[in-house]
Amino acid sequence: MKAIALDTYGSPDDLRLVELPEPKVAPGEVLIRVKAAGVNPVDWKLGASMLDAIMETRFPLISGWDVAGVVERVGFDATEFAVGDEVYGYIRKDWAQNGAYAELVSAPVRALAKKPASLSWEEAAGVPLAGLTAYQSIERLGIGRGDVVLVHAAAGGVGSLGVQIAVARGARVIGTASERNHEFLRSLGAEPVTYGEGFVDRVRELAPEGVDAVLDFVGDGAVRQSLPLLRRPGRVASIADGEAALDAGGQYVWVRPSSADLTTLAQLADAGELRVHVEKALPLAAAAEAWRLSQSGRTRGKIVLTV
Known part of the structure; x- marks a missing residue:
């Protein structure tokens, strides 16, 4: 072969x-x-x-x-x-x-x-890898209806699927991305904010009372910078900065193979909720x-x- x-x-x-x-x-x-x-x-x-x-x-x-x-x-x-x-x-x-x-x-x-x-x-x-990573991170934090979720690197492979999975579960999603990807995020159901210096203030403008959960799919200090936005400590998951997530009482996620989770993702796709x-x-x-x-x-x- x-x-x-x-x-x-x-x-x-x-x-x-x-x-x-x-x-x-x-x-x-x-x-x-x-x-x-x-x-x-x-x-x-x-x-x-x-x-x-x-x-x-x-x-x-x-x-x-x-x-x-x-x-x-x-x-x-x-x-x-x-x-x-x-x-x-x-x-x-x-x-x-x-x-x-x-x-x-x-x-x-x-x-x-x-x-x-x-x-x-x-x-x-x-x-598979990106979707399972996003899904299992969301599952670990118990994200669901009514939650306000901050997703870092929301336009990337993991982030773009994570945005859609969270939206399908009834969450409101705020996603960090470069400005060129803002319209893309809107098409997925997220409210975009530009990453980089000052992003905390930009998130506060959208969610004055803070967010319920943080999904870090980029690293580079995103967890520590996001902690002041969390309404309740510990509801943070990272695939890129495990030390910071664990120090904050959160989750360090390394994706696992799962036939059941893949079946759930397939159902979301076939229902038009995941593209x-x-x-x-x-x-x-x-x-x-x-x-x-x-x-x-x-x-x-x-x-x-x-x-």
């Missing part, structure tokens, strides 16, 4: 298109014919050894934890799916090696769900370009590779 791989830790320039054997399909797994693979910052961070302290990596490394595709083979005791099923998932395993930047990938059924019928392959591949903005869809061979775009930190929505 064709795949994009790294022979050792490196940069986008070290990615190469190679022929590799088909992955083995363990009990409780299925083999997926990949239609699209989502690109996330964790992909290039893992490839650059930035996660070496917390995750075992083996080479050649095929990156990619987000997949959308068709079940091609069913492993022993994987009764949840059948050949021909359209699925999507966040396919993180116990170590990193055989990811979704390939024509074929094996995945445990616990990390998969039926693909949302209303989404294209590219859109579906943009959901995915694909900023760029590139062919598999252009993975290096996709990594560079992700590294720029200026992407609205998602970057996807098509296979």
